[in-house]
Amino acid sequence: MNYQIAVLKGDGIGPEITESAVRVLEKTAVLTGHSFRFSEYLIGGIAVDETGVPLPEETVSGCLASDSVLLGAVGGPKWDSLPPELRPEKALLGIRSALGLYTNLRPARLFPALRGASPLKESVIGAGFDLLIVRELTGGIYFGERGYRTGKYGEEAFDTEAYSVTEIERIGRTAFSAAQKRRGKVTSIDKANVLETSRLWRRTMHRLAEEYPDVTFGDMLVDNAAMQLVRDPAQFDVIVTSNLFGNILSDEASQITGSIGMLASASLGDGTRGMYEPIHGSAPDIAGQNKANPLAAILSGAMMLRYSFGLTAEAEMIERAADRVLEAGFRTADIMGEHKGTPLSCSEMTEKILKAITAQPI
Ligand code: IPM
Ligand code: MG
Numbered sequence: 001m002n003y004q005i006a007v008l009k010g011d012g013i014g015p016e017i018t019e020s021a022v023r024v025l026e027k028t029a030v031l032t033g034h035s036f037r038f039s040e041y042l043i044g045g046i047a048v049d050e051t052g053v054p055l056p057e058e059t060v061s062g063c064l065a066s067d068s069v070l071l072g073a074v075g076g077p078k079w080d081s082l083p084p085e086l087r088p089e090k091a092l093l094g095i096r097s098a099l100g101l102y103t104n105l106r107p108a109r110l111f112p113a114l115r116g117a118s119p120l121k122e123s124v125i126g127a128g129f130d131l132l133i134v135r136e137l138t139g140g141i142y143f144g145e146r147g148y149r150t151g152k153y154g155e156e157a158f159d160t161e162a163y164s165v166t167e168i169e170r171i172g173r174t175a176f177s178a179a180q181k182r183r184g185k186v187t188s189i190d191k192a193n194v195l196e197t198s199r200l201w202r203r204t205m206h207r208l209a210e211e212y213p214d215v216t217f218g219d220m221l222v223d224n225a226a227m228q229l230v231r232d233p234a235q236f237d238v239i240v241t242s243n244l245f246g247n248i249l250s251d252e253a254s255q256i257t258g259s260i261g262m263l264a265s266a267s268l269g270d271g272t273r274g275m276y277e278p279i280h281g282s283a284p285d286i287a288g289q290n291k292a293n294p295l296a297a298i299l300s301g302a303m304m305l306r307y308s309f310g311l312t313a314e315a316e317m318i319e320r321a322a323d324r325v326l327e328a329g330f331r332t333a334d335i336m337g338e339h340k341g342t343p344l345s346c347s348e349m350t351e352k353i354l355k356a357i358t359a360q361p362i
Helices: 013-032 045-051 057-064 088-098 112-117 165-180 195-208 222-231 244-255 295-307 312-327 345-357
Strands: 002-010 035-040 068-073 103-107 130-136 146-151 153-158 185-190 216-221 238-241 264-268 274-278
Touching: 002 013, 002 045, 002 057, 013 035, 013 068, 013 295, 013 312, 013 345, 045 088, 057 088, 068 088, 068 295, 103 165, 103 244, 112 312, 130 165, 130 244, 165 185, 165 195, 165 238, 185 195, 185 222, 185 244, 195 216, 216 222, 216 264, 222 238, 222 244, 238 244, 274 295, 295 312, 295 345, 312 345
Parallel strands: 002 035, 002 068, 068 274, 130 238, 185 216, 185 238
Antiparallel strands: 103 130, 103 264, 146 153, 264 274
């Protein structure tokens, strides 16, 4: 099959890790008889520098004309003082919204080879954990009304959160269906003891749960969930939550796996087009130094094959290659933990993956 993939490298380590992912996808295509065509578009700070805006119209139309989108990362100190409309992060929210990507899947599993890099104690890690955060991505406080006004104490800023039943239902259905294909458990996370949007969220999730009797359902307050994630992560299978809570909890979940540099994500809407990106950001401190861990970007490419193109076996080829390279003891700097040896560079790690895919000795 032929697929058209839009590549948005972005800022910081975005270009180096995205190039790694493209090379791995190209190799996979050659080995399996598919053809992937890649077209690059600007996003983030680099787009501001070159075109004056963080999300050029051409980028949106290029993505809409593609079968799927691969994204690196956006942002950096150089653009931090720009007005809100010109910030690189605004482009990320803009492209999620323009492509209708209301579901964000963020899997966090402990790679057995990386146990030593997890900050959790052996006794807490136990047999490991494998959870999936289903984060609502185009609603809530990220997209609500905001501004400045005069309040009781003078000038104040405000942001508002709104959620409709429709938005809660569609993300809920994604979570329940995902759980049916996993271990059959959904935990919905909210702040229903304080927030009205959370009370509507909770009522709606309870109603949906009745339609999925084969799924074990429970809810949890977000503060408790933050604690439970480090106390007993294995209790979770699928977590479904709002845009803001999902953003926060997914960083926490990634850290307990050993490194945020390992975790991939998929953003999906109603069709098959998705956007695939590592959870980590642009890491400006190590940008351009060939030190970044390319695995999250490479594994994002694997998620694209699985979720957008239905190429499960091809996705597994990439995932198995990553497991093999880690089990053989190869590490980038961020996942060294107590591991001995010299860390690999971004390009060296990419070479290892390319070899492992072709079943060559690594
Ligand atoms: C993420 C990031 C973004 C978010 C930022 C960069 C706008 O933290 O994808 O988790 O908050 O959604
Ligand atoms: Mg985040």
